[in-house]
Amino acid sequence: MYTAAVEDYLKVVYELTREEGRATTTGIADRLGVAPASVSGMFKKLVEMRLIEHTPYQGVVLTSAGQKIALEVIRHHRLVELYLAEALGIPWDKVHAEANRLEHAISSDVADRMAAALGNPLSDPHGAPIPDKDGAIAPVASRRLSDLQPGDVGRVAEVIDEDAALLRSLASIGLFPNVTVQVLERDTGSGELMLRIGEGDHAVSSREASRIFVHEPERKN
Ligand SMILES: [Zn+2]
Numbered sequence: 630m631y632t633a634a635v636e637d638y639l640k641v642v643y644e645l646t647r648e649e650g651r652a653t654t655t656g657i658a659d660r661l662g663v664a665p666a667s668v669s670g671m672f673k674k675l676v677e678m679r680l681i682e683h684t685p686y687q688g689v690v691l692t693s694a695g696q697k698i699a700l701e702v703i704r705h706h707r708l709v710e711l712y713l714a715e716a717l718g719i720p721w722d723k724v725h726a727e728a729n730r731l732e733h734a735i736s737s738d739v740a741d742r743m744a745a746a747l748g749n750p751l752s753d754p755h756g757a758p759i760p761d762k763d764g765a766i767a768p769v770a771s772r773r774l775s776d777l778q779p780g781d782v783g784r785v786a787e788v789i790d791e792d793a794a795l796l797r798s799l800a801s802i803g804l805f806p807n808v809t810v811q812v813l814e815r816d817t818g819s820g821e822l823m824l825r826i827g828e829g830d831h832a833v834s835s836r837e838a839s840r841i842f843v844h845e846p847e848r849k850n
Pocket of ligand 1: 724725790
């Protein structure tokens with residue numbers, strides 16, 4: 630068994646690789662709220678444990694053993710989030726912090742039972758795919774809302790769940806996974822987008838839009 634700290638590092642390496650393209654000391658320090666020196670110390674341990682490979686100035690990548698653990702923690706995290714949201718009615722901006730603690734506490738048997746109780750769901754409340762118990766995970770959307778141009782229509786796939794204030798502001802304008810949004814305007818200076826969501830028009834900053842992934846456009850024949 631691994632400590633919660635080891636599990637957190639592996640999870641964050643996995644997430645940052647996806648979100649930022651790489652996992653660096655500073656990126657991990659920011660995400661975990663620790664000093665860069667602590668991250669360097671943990672990198673050494675994780676390299677010795679053969680869970681990551683570290684290239685100085687480039688960042689780290691997970692080994693296959695590291696990835697297996699990361700995906701198990703992510704499975705727990707996302708199932709806990711969905712369970713809290715669906716079974717207990719906890720809002721989507723509150724489930725992430727709870728899941729960050731509970732993900733380490735539940736056994737894989739409890740995670741499997743949560744999955745069964747929820748009908749073996751494919752994604753969490755923020756639209757992120759839930760790995761199955763063998764560590765298989767569905768491909769994630771890579772197109773960001775911030776890449777869309779005026780006139781484009783996109784269906785929301787996933788919202789990065791780290792920022793509770795962002796989730797509250799998106800909830801207030803009705804922006805959730807599976808909702809379709811249309812870009813009406815884009816400010817060429819700030820990158821702010823004016824979106825039509827349902828009947829309403831709402832502004833979203835470029836930073837917010839970069840935290841939102843949309844499905845690839847459907848092919849029109
Ligand atoms: Zn989360």
